[in-house]
Amino acid sequence: MKAAAFEYVRAESVTDAIAALATGGSQVLAGGQSLVPLLNMRLARPSLLVDINALDELAYVRRDGEHVEIGALTRQRAVETSEVVRRDVPLLAQALRHVGHVATRNRGTLGGSLAHADPAAELPAVAVALDAEILVRGPGGERVIGAREFFEGPFRTVLTPGELLTAVRFPVRRAECAIEELSRRSKDLALVAVFVTVEQADGRCARARIAVAGAGPTPIRAVAAEELLHGRILDDAVLAEAAQEIAAATDPPSDLHAPAAYRREMAAVLGRRALTKAVR
Amino acid sequence: MKVTLTVNGQPCSADCEPRRTLADFLRHDLGFTGVHVGCEHGVCGACTITLDGATARACCLLAVQAEGADVTTVEGLATGGELHPLQEAFREHHGLQCGFCTPGVLATAAELLATNPDPSEAEVREALAGHLCRCTGYQFIVDAVRAAAVKPA
Numbered sequence: 001m002k003a004a005a006f007e008y009v010r011a012e013s014v015t016d017a018i019a020a021l022a023t024g025g026s027q028v029l030a031g032g033q034s035l036v037p038l039l040n041m042r043l044a045r046p047s048l049l050v051d052i053n054a055l056d057e058l059a060y061v062r063r064d065g066e067h068v069e070i071g072a073l074t075r076q077r078a079v080e081t082s083e084v085v086r087r088d089v090p091l092l093a094q095a096l097r098h099v100g101h102v103a104t105r106n107r108g109t110l111g112g113s114l115a116h117a118d119p120a121a122e123l124p125a126v127a128v129a130l131d132a133e134i135l136v137r138g139p140g141g142e143r144v145i146g147a148r149e150f151f152e153g154p155f156r157t158v159l160t161p162g163e164l165l166t167a168v169r170f171p172v173r174r175a176e177c178a179i180e181e182l183s184r185r186s187k188d189l190a191l192v193a194v195f196v197t198v199e200q201a202d203g204r205c206a207r208a209r210i211a212v213a214g215a216g217p218t219p220i221r222a223v224a225a226e227e228l229l230h231g232r233i234l235d236d237a238v239l240a241e242a243a244q245e246i247a248a249a250t251d252p253p254s255d256l257h258a259p260a261a262y263r264r265e266m267a268a269v270l271g272r273r274a275l276t277k278a279v280r
Numbered sequence: 281m282k283v284t285l286t287v288n289g290q291p292c293s294a295d296c297e298p299r300r301t302l303a304d305f306l307r308h309d310l311g312f313t314g315v316h317v318g319c320e321h322g323v324c325g326a327c328t329i330t331l332d333g334a335t336a337r338a339c340c341l342l343a344v345q346a347e348g349a350d351v352t353t354v355e356g357l358a359t360g361g362e363l364h365p366l367q368e369a370f371r372e373h374h375g376l377q378c379g380f381c382t383p384g385v386l387a388t389a390a391e392l393l394a395t396n397p398d399p400s401e402a403e404v405r406e407a408l409a410g411h412l413c414r415c416t417g418y419q420f421i422v423d424a425v426r427a428a429a430v431k432p433a
Contacts, residue, residue: 001321003299003301004299005298006298007298008342008344032340033322036301036322036341037320037321040320040339051342053345077334100322101325101388101407101410103334103337103387104322104337106331107336186409186410
C-alpha cells in the first residue's frame with residue numbers, strides 16, 4: 001500500500017492554490033486524513049497535489065452577526081474545542097466527537113471533509129441539517145453555495161476545476177440537538193447516523209431540522225419529518241410518526257456491511273432516539 | 281525533495297519523493313524504527329506520533345508536509361535514561377504485551393493525560409479506541425494509563 005508517484009506543490013497563497021488547481025489531474029491536499037489513505041491504496045491517482053496547509057488565513061473560527069464562519073483549513077479538533085462553536089453551533093461540536101479519533105481530528109480539516117463528500121461522513125450531514133453556506137473561490141471569483149446544493153453524489157460536489165473551498169458559514173443554532181450513530185467500529189464512518197435540532201415554544205415544536213448520513217448518495221434532509229413535527233406537541237406518538245418519515249426520506253445503499261432495508265429501519269430507530277434525546 | 285525537520289529535539293534532514301509517507305520517512309530515511317507501520321490507512325494507530333504538539337497518524341501524512349515540523353517519536357519519550365512515567369506504568373502493569381502497538385498507544389496516552397490529568401476508565405477506553413491491539417489485551421493498557429495518571433510526571 002504505497003501511493004503512486006505524483007507532483008507536489010506547496011501553495012503560498014489562495015491565488016497560488018487556485019492557479020495550480022487549474023492543472024488537469026490536480027487535487028487539493030488539506031488534512032489528508034481521507035486523501036492520503038486513498039493515495040496509499042491507489043484508489044486516488046492525482047498527477048499533482050496542491051498542498052494548502054501553509055495557508056494560515058484559511059484557519060479561523062469567528063462569529064459574524066448571525067453566523068459562525070469557519071475557515072476551510074481549520075482543524076477538526078480546533079472546531080470541536082472552540083467555545084464559539086460549542087455555544088452557537090452545538091450540533092457541529094457534538095458531531096465532531098464521532099469524526100475519527102483525536103489523532104485524526106488533529107490533522108483533518110472542516111473544509112476537507114466537506115469537499116471529500118463522503119455520504120457516510122458526519123460533517124456534510126451537519127452542514128445539510130443546519131443549512132450552512134459553503135464559500136468557494138476560483139478563477140471566476142467567489143461564490144456561495146447552499147449545503148443542500150453542494151453535494152451531487154458519493155464523493156462528488158459542484159466544485160469545478162480550479163475552485164477551492166475557503167470557508168463554511170453556519171447559522172447560529174443554539175437549539176436542543178442530538179446525534180445517534182451506528183458504526184461498525186468506534187468513531188468510524190456511519191452505517192447510518194441521524195442529526196437533529198429541535199426548537200420548542202409553548203410546549204410545541206417551533207422548528208426541527210433533521211439530516212441523515214449513510215443512507216443515500218448524499219446527506220439527506222428529512223423535510224417531510226420536519227414538516228410533520230411543526231406546531232405539534234412532541235409526545236411519543238408524534239416522534240414515532242416522524243421517525244417513519246425520516247426512514248421514508250432515505251435512499252440507502254446495500255453493500256457488504258448492511259442491506260438497504262436494514263439501513264432504512266435503523267434510520268427510523270436512530271431518528272426516534274435522537275428526537276427523544278433532543279426534546280428530553 | 282529535501283525534507284528538514286526536528287525529531288526528538290535533533291535536527292534531521294533527508295531527500296524523499298513527495299509520495300513518501302512521514303511514517304516511512306521516519307523509519308527508513310531517518311532510522312526511527314519505533315514508528316510502527318500497521319494498516320497504512322489511519323485505522324490501527326500503530327504509527328501515531330506527536331507532530332507540533334498534537335498526535336497524528338504518520339501514515340496519513342506525507343513527509344513533505346512535515347517540513348520544519350517538530351516531531352516526537354517513542355524514542356523521544358524517555359529523558360536522560362529515565363523512562364517516562366507512562367513507560368514505567370506500562371512495564372509495571374504488563375501494558376507492553378507484544379509491543380507492536382505500544383509506541384502509538386504511548387503517544388495517545390501522553391496526549392490524553394496532558395489534556396485530562398485524571399481520566400475515568402471510560403475516557404481512557406475512548407482514547408484507546410483509536411488503536412487496534414492484536415494481543416486484544418486492552419485491560420492491562422487501561423490499567424497502565426490510569427496508574428500513570430495518578431503518578432507525578
